[in-house]
Amino acid sequence: MNWPGSLALRRYFLRYLDRKQPPLPALTLTQQRIYILPSRLGLWFAVLVVLLYLLGTNYQNNLILLCSFMLLSLxxxxxxxxxxxxxxxxxxxxADAQTYAGSPGALPxxxxxxxxxxxxxGLYGQKLQQLLxxxxxxxxxxLQLPVLPRGCYSLPRLKxxxxxxxGLFNCWSYPALSAQLWVYPAPMPPNDSVPLSAADPGQQRATVQTDADQLKPYQAGDLPSRILWKKLATHPEQPVVRQIPLAAARSEQWVQVPALTGPALEQALSMACYQLQQLETTGSQYGLMLPGKTLALGRGQRHLTSCLQELALC
Structure with a gap:
């Protein structure tokens, strides 16, 4: 039951906390952040102490007075x-919390x-509480988080x-930590009728290459594993490297999300999320094409996280 004016008082208290205790990456609970009040059991315990004191003074019983003083000390x-x-x-x-739409997340x-x-x-205003x-x-x-729709959220205050x-006193605090809750689209296998990826147009020319065609002079950015070290011994002035084979060239793919709205956009984002995860698992280089924004080709967990965050904000 909400008492009249309790909602306005709670909002005023939250504004006070936001002004006095802004979010921080790390904090320590001091006397300015800790609140303490007697619990219901503690109130009845205090009533018992008062009754014993009145009873002892009324009948001038030192044993009852001693008992009341001991309980008060306790x-x-x-x-x-x-x-x-x-x-x-x-x-x-x-780290920031990362999860998928429809699944509960966890904040480390x-x-x-x-x-x-x-x-x-637990989170402020949530009934879910974890015990340590x-x-x-x-x-x-x-810290377990509730199920949220796709997007990026600021971490609410903790409780x-x-x-x-x-159990005689309730002691609590409302610390605010600066963290983000990233909720990515739920992965879903793509439908054949909705193509979301295509190879780089410059890599779609399938021609048969000879060994000589697969060699090229070394350029900055080429992987050291592709350098022909035997030829480097005879021609140290010009290192040569193997070009990316056609099969590897086809592994460089673009995941494209068309300009859609509503449920169609959510379905396209879910399929794009699934395909990004599959490309990362196979070790392919991949990029992401969104309406108005493009992420360059790359691989690795950091690149996958950047792509998923763009899908969450789309």
Whole structure:
């Protein structure tokens, strides 16, 4: 149940946090970032302490007064222990989160604390909470993210909470980490009726080549593995390299996404994502052609990530 004005108060509190605690790649929980209040059990515990104190003073019973003072001391010590359970906890983002549409993602985090128990982690406003029972020293943790549609999102605020040691106090924090959530199109095998890739037009001339035709002078950028070292011994002034065979030339492909909208665009992006992954698996050189933008030929995980990010933003 939302009380009247609670939504406006929450928005004001978030604006206050954005102004006082901007997103950072790494941060440490200090007293300015930690909030603590008694839990429902803690409130009843405090009521019990007050009742025992009133009962002891009314009947002038020193044993009841001693019991109330001991319980009050336990309540105060529990409050300090709950605060120091989160105090000096350090968080850092290891990398941006990457997933596909329709699949939950995970954000890699690095947590560091001297001794933190029963830590709950999640996103602010989300019911999904993960439990980290014991954190001592440095530990990597994958924060589960909800299912999101294709696109790029900024990481919302996190919620770290704990009721350690006795559940009498709720201790929590809302840290903000600077990270991106990349949601790529879901890979889907392409249909034959929708061609998304084509070889480079300059490589479509299929001719039979001799060994002499496959040799060319060395140029900057040629792979050292293609240099003819035997010929280099006899002609050191002009190294020669083997040209890319026709089969390898056909492996240089372009993945093209036509100018579409709506469900047709999502289908084309999913098929392009699948084909990019297949080309990367086979070790081919590939490029990406989008409406208004072209990514040059390349290979490797970094090049694949750049292509997938362009598909997510398309």
């Amino acid at each position: 309540l105060l010590l529990t409050m300090l222990q709950a605060f120091y359970n989160l105090y000096r906890l350090r968080l850092a983002v290891l 985090l690095k947590l560091q604390s001297r001794d933190c128990r029963m830590l709950q982690l 029972p014991n954190l001592q020293g440095e530990q990597q943790f994958n 770290l909470s704990s009721q350690f040691p006795f």
